[in-house]
Amino acid sequence: MAGRPEGGEEQHSPTQRTDAMKDISCKLLVIGAGPGGYVCAIRAGQLGVDTVIVDFQKPGGTCLNVGCIPSKALIHAADEFLKVREMAGGSDPLGISLASPAIDLPKTIAWKDRIVGRLNTGVAGLLKKAGVKSVTGHARFRDGKTVEVETETGIQVIRAEAIVIATGSAPVELPSLPFGGPVISSTGALSLSEVPATLAVIGGGYIGLELGIAYAKLGAKVTVVEAQDRILPLYDADLTRPVVKRLQALGVEVLTGAKAKGLSKSKDALLVETANGEEAKIAAEKVLVTVGRRPVVEGWGLKEIDLDRDGRFIRIDEQCRTSMRGVYAIGDVTGEPMLAHRAMAQGEMVAEIVAGQRRSWDKRCVPAVCFTDPEIVSAGLTPDEARQGGREVRVGQFPFSANGRAMTLQAEDGFVRIVARADNHLVLGIQAVGAGVSELSAAFSLAIEMGARLEDVAGTIHAHPTQSEGLQEAALKALGHALHI
């Protein structure tokens, strides 16, 4: 998550030293200060490992600078704005009325940037506290033990016993719609100076929908173009249905089975081939391309060390070791799911391995959260995944429409669903869709990681009145005796 700037794959050839800088020798060098890299470095520092971390930008990587954190800030601002807009509509059931609100997007963006800035400073402070040396610049492998960093003041050579590659990922560019002008990536969408009147989002995955919904709430006319036959194709239809419903309510148009062909000549519209093969023109002041992310495997000297690959990614084993001794890789550069918390867990593990502890990847689940409206959480296996291989499963689903707290929050859409083995009731997966369910993810993954059975979840008191009661009720439902449905 701490890769090169997107599209910035310019090659550096720092073969000549412009300045006589003293070489650094250390036990561990981490390339990339995203959530994987900085966690790895902090943990290594805690364990007394002599550690250096390199990144060309402020610590925090994609996640903190142009990903998770700023997008959530924008989504929150959009939610708040929508609320007051709806209240200003004059028919608020809560009885609140106010004058027509307005949003000053540059101020919103500045607020978001302050959050990012505070977190940048925070991470830098944590690294320092752990005794980690930070070097700013582009890193490039010379060989498996040596890295050159192009810093502002010259080439810094760093020799390390162990090196962790944490270069992250970058947005995928479409050949027909290169970034630039009205075509923006997720990074660009987080720094717009005004709300576009029309926005076309290419790619109905979670990044496109999170930002598309936010801009729709901020007042843009949003159209989502998805090549597959439904949005969020990685989640099952039951989970995405409330999101589809909400998109309709927000006036977001969704074109599924459609292909983006390019910009119109006037560059104010997107040309699309629809599902039935017709050409369509969608008005689009901005075109947001979110068709996926690719690992950053160029620009840092992968060729020089020639690591084995796993498709586009770097191949790793259960200890995040690459094909070269002493070289580890973590995070998005190692494959799906490209999630910050996976990278963090890998980083922590690698730091402990480098410090001489016995560790290997043994997680039962990596939860995934989709900050759409409503939110989607998935931990472990879905019912279909659990049934693969002929296993008998029990599924319990509890709707928020039967949950008192959800009613008081005007958030009755969605449900909690629990999937367990039929023979021993071991919980295999828990999913939810609904307002604010991202915060339930902790309970979901804890239950799975601890090896809970349905009876364990059903037998745990869940505080009333909360949406979390839905989890207990789902477990009771799977056991055949839900109380509130």
Added chain:
Amino acid sequence: MAEHVIKLPDVGEGVAEAELVEWHVKVGDPVQEDTVLAAVMTDKATVEIPSPVEGEVKWLGAEVGEIVAVGSPIVRIEIAGDTSPSDEDPMDDGEGEAPIAEGMASEGEDLPPPPAEPSPRPDKKAERRETPPAPKPAASSARPVPSGAPRPRGEKPLASPAVRLRAKEAGVDLRQVPGSGPAGRINHDDLDAFIARGPQAAIPSGLQRKDGVEEVRIVGLRRRIAEKMALAKSRIPHITYVEEIDVTALEELRARLNADGKADRPRLTILPFLMRAIVRAVAEQPALNATFDDEAGVVHRHAPVHIGIAAQTPAGLMVPVVRHAEARDLFDCASEAARLADAARDGSATREDLTGSTITITSLGAMGGVVTTPVINHPEVAIVGVNKIMMRPVWDGAQFVPRKMMNLSSSFDHRVIDGWDAAVFVQRLKTLMETPALIFVET
């Protein structure tokens, strides 16, 4: 509180102490009258101690393998239905019923009126429940272990992150660890038990290296056998002499007698014939029917021929004794040997049945092999080992003929028996058994 104290009873003539070999109950177990509480062993007789009362076991006075003096308290039982305290010395072996009445009377005022109310000393009871006897470190190895493969092949082990981390640090592969928790979850106790036990409970399929050592305490009969064998082998320089015997004629006779057998006659094996042959042979060589007190430097040559018959029992080797074989005929020897073998196997052999032999026969029947090196039953000086009967071709001077052949492998105490004497003895047995009529001819 009314308790019944059970002391180690006098379990045999002249026995002052016994080894506790097995507990059948543990603290907290409810017992009925006649529930077997423990087994103790004296010499070679194992005696079960039944409960004379109904109640709950409160205390066990010895550990398995411990030697307990006759008369020492070994179990305390809280008598059923009575929960009132008693001022009586708990060690006092009083009548079970008396303390109940006394206790009720003396504590009556403090007691809630209905006797159905739980214990007036609930704290003590609760304490007992909440703190089960702390398992000693060694106890973990005795923990019941789920048998077989821990889980179906390819299925991930189920354990909390904390257990997984501890396993990693201990170098334990959780796939090998059986889980006792719900859905086969591996908990901290399972991991402790696995580490204590060593990784022996590996998945049975495939070839796998195994490490670890299982400790088996040698107690009871096994300990006695071990001591006796060590004594015999360290004190007695053995000479073992093997001779083959043509038992064709003997087998014909035996088959005939069994075929004609009357209902009241025991079925004959080869042993009673050998016993009678030994009686004849030692009459001519009294030095063989003897015990050697090497500390006193005295050989006791015995007039009676008490023949020990080494017998395999579920508990291990036992040697019941056919007393006065010289005064028993063939069938009497057979029936006494059969009775003793049964008694040894079902544990009902008395101390008298198991002591006092002057010479011993050892036989493993069909498992007898070709040759054995029997260990003398100390302090005797001779043991006769029977090997299996095999049909073998024997050259009769003109041709090979099929004959039923059997080896006798016999050991002697070479300190007091010369090789020559041993050979004469075995040759005498050979002559008697090859011409069985000689066994029965009065001379």
